[in-house]
Amino acid sequence: MVAILRSLPSALLLCWCLQAHGETLRIVTDSWAPYAFEENGKAQGIDYDITALIFERLGIQVQWQFLPWKRCLAMLDQGQADGILDIFQTNERDASLFYPREPLSEVEWVFYQANDRPHPVQSMADLKGLTVGITAGYDYGDEFAQAPGVIRESGPSQEANFGKLAKARIDLLITDRRVGEYTIKRLGMEQRVSRLPMEIGSNPQFLAVRRGAGMDLLVQRFAAELRRFKQEPAYAQLLARYADAPMSGKTLPSAAPQILRQPPASTAGQRESSAM
Template structure:
């Protein structure tokens, strides 16, 4: 067998046939609703379900781990994970990660305030002298992350950040709009906490894999299949289920069979999620 053919065959095996080789791609992520959630040992969420469906279509088995975000990043850097779900594309990670052409979803970073201690926000200048609750390892915007005019105070969880806000230990907190709105309902804080209207920044989040791990072609196929799935009614159904938002697709309304297909696919991946 010619050398070039053998090399091509080996690359195809590495990129396309994890299941055939009896291996699973190792994906790490941090639970944060509505994108990734783990309740009573069962994983779900808009981006989790979408990723599970796309990998199922590609014939790839996934080993999931749900960890604090800083631990996820450390596992990527140390080669203990093959990829991460819901990670931002930043130049500092170009040497480490490969990204598909299609993002999983968009994150809108917004600020939340305690109604008893309002702090109007229109620009970063309005944060001068304040303490803003953040999450360890998260990137918000270059200007926000590097500013020295206010204090960024991390908390071990999103729940802890909201707790610090209502107790006056921080002046504001920054988080994703969808997550923050769900936290207000989950923690029953709608009469105490409100979202400020100005969006700090909007960023795309991806399913990214480590470079030099033989997955170059896989990441291309993942991006193409993800883009195809996001044009289907089944994806709009997931968006509506997890966010309450209506997404228009170029296809017809979902049929009963498509809904059953999505449910069965997600259920298969949930069995091996933990």
């Protein structure tokens, strides 16, 4: 009984905070398959499914919107969104955002090459003189950004960059390992491109919310439920489902129920290079 009484003020504060926003939590994100994306008008993805399921367990209604990454950051900064999915934690953002202590997933930056035009890249120095496809707005870390002699060619999406690689318009492309493998399967390019063994860095991805009344409790509850879910068989099944079945034009069965969302917007890739 004592524990229940102690938790009441925080619980009431959280409820008040959500009621102030029409009893929904407004979360924005961009298209970043297989972590979060839309297929045939249905939102899905590893981190989307996990987040939606956890909020459903917590009894919190969520309103989703898919937008270009820079616009997601702007909406968060301007108070037009309460949270953002799959964001990296930075010192600059700590003053304005709360992060759960448990990440949703981990990004691993790797290179891909065309099998008929291999490049023996084992270090950043080996990239000198090569054209590397990047996605507009993404930050791949200081090591790659500062590598000398690299020709960086921006593309609007992961699919566009893999198309450039197949057509010999670029020598390599850089992306997240899981995103790369998923995209290759979607495009049917398993025999045409392959991943280089060198990994250049990793970043945990979080759900983050704007600092405000009750939001610290929200991320604590979210983290606790996320840790519990990761111990359940359903978590491993969810990861396997997205790893094994990326079929273009077919909607994967979702681990999370459908929840209130806004109509989707254009989803040109924009991730992490714009500070809040």
